[in-house]
Amino acid sequence: MTAEDLLAQDFGTIADVIRAQAQVLGDKPALVDARRTVSYAELDALMDRIAAALQRDGVGKADVAAICASSSVEYGAVFFGTLRAAAIVAPLAPSSTPESLVVQLNDCGAKVFFLDRQLADHMAGVLDQVTATRVSLDGSDAGQPLEDWLAPEGSKPVLHEVEPDQGFNIIYSSGTTGAPKGIVQPHRMRWGQIRRGVYPADAVTMISTPLYSNTTLVSFLPTISNGGTAVLMPKFDVKQFLELSQKHRATHAMLVPVQYRRLMEYPEFDRYDLSSYRMKFSTSAPFSAELKRQILDRWPGGLVEYYGMTEGGGSCGLQCHEFPDKLHTVGRPLPGHDIRLIDEDGQEVPQGEIGEVVGRSGAMMVGYHNQPSKTSEAEWWSPDGQRYIRTGDVGRFDEDGFLTLMDRKKDMIISGGFNIYPSDLEAELHQHPAVVEAAVVGVPSKAWGETPVAFVAVKDAVAADELRSWVNGRVGKTQRLADLQIVDALPRSHIGKVMKRELRDAYQGPATA
Known part of the structure; x- marks a missing residue:
């Protein structure tokens, strides 16, 4: 059965689709990083060896294998190979604290843990608490090197039938609102996403957000399932993104708003040939109308925001x-x-x-x-x-x-019985020519219950009191800021969400607020 036939069905698995794509596409590049390129035929064979090795090490149907590393060809192959074993992938964020990573590994019950040297160094003080078999994706001594761990060439795993509601992956929340929660996404959910038809067979997709993020997976998975090529960046860099886009004639990209802003601010942006782009996507964080307009004016191809x-x-x-x-x-x-x-x-x-x-x-x-x-x-x-x-x-x-x-409902400020929406105040602050980014949070107030405070990063010198007076003259009386603080940058999660809880928790004054 062809990949097109499989994708036309009400349900199937991405592992089966990749197998079908490999039979037709053969040497076509599937995964590309700075070190190597893996074709569809090579990816399919590597998935078999990974799945067979997982099953050899006791990873059965609906068991869990965890990955925590920078994006790479090996990372992508292990992700897909785990699915071929009918197991569940738990992609973890290297930005989590070492203690949190141990909690996540224990919570998901991972039997095998794929990592790299950088992550091993990060977890050095707690690695002895990890009970899962450790496999290093980069060949380092962080675990058994992947090449040594793999099942022999030509190995085939035992294939299991996968039910629609079986877990596909477990993604842990960023913890911006408390302890991370393991979000179990089923195969049914992912199947619907890869069948949307947004990414054609000739797509060349820039993958510049981490593979442990759902933001990335909704772009990465359909690119591969539909026969496209995914260009993987271990870390986002404006110049490198533009160079790779030009070199590979990229057609699609999924970026978070803060990445778009950095690209638009890059002085050399307009010198790169981005004419191959057909569509760009964004999700995960507020995306200002002004920034969207800049992208439409300066970057070829369409722009779609998902919420x-x-x-x-x-x-x-x-x-x-x-x-x-x-x-x-x-x-x-x-x-x-x-x-x-x-x-x-x-x-x-x-x-x-x-x-x-x-x-x-x-x-x-x-x-x-x-x-x-x-x-x-x-x-x-x-x-x-x-x-x-x-x-x-x-x-x-x-x-x-x-x-x-x-x-966010939890971010709404109730001051003196009035509802204040931080986004309204942030929008006003962004009208000031000196403002680069702004976040407004509610802090306790004896007089009002809560009162709004702004944290603002600026590109030109401007006094905090001057900026606060400027915005307070443009908003309603109940919306006026009690305080405004100038910061170098707003704290953000790995996908660009502003960590408002950190701002709220760190706020110390003024005493009259």
């Missing part, structure tokens, strides 16, 4: 090149996605009113690994008994069905 959660549920998409008057929104629900807004009592709000975003689709997590109570908290059930995932975001639909996000 959704790693947990799945409902997603929206904004084709920026088709709706230039809707750049302040995150678009409309994708086909087959049901997005609703609910109030504090769990009741749907009328069109045009603000409510928490909940969503339902074929792409939904099974739940949080080993945390049924957290799973229940993340669910909303409609009056007719349908399961939805709560986003924690607050938004409003306009008359055309486009969703405008206000803020």
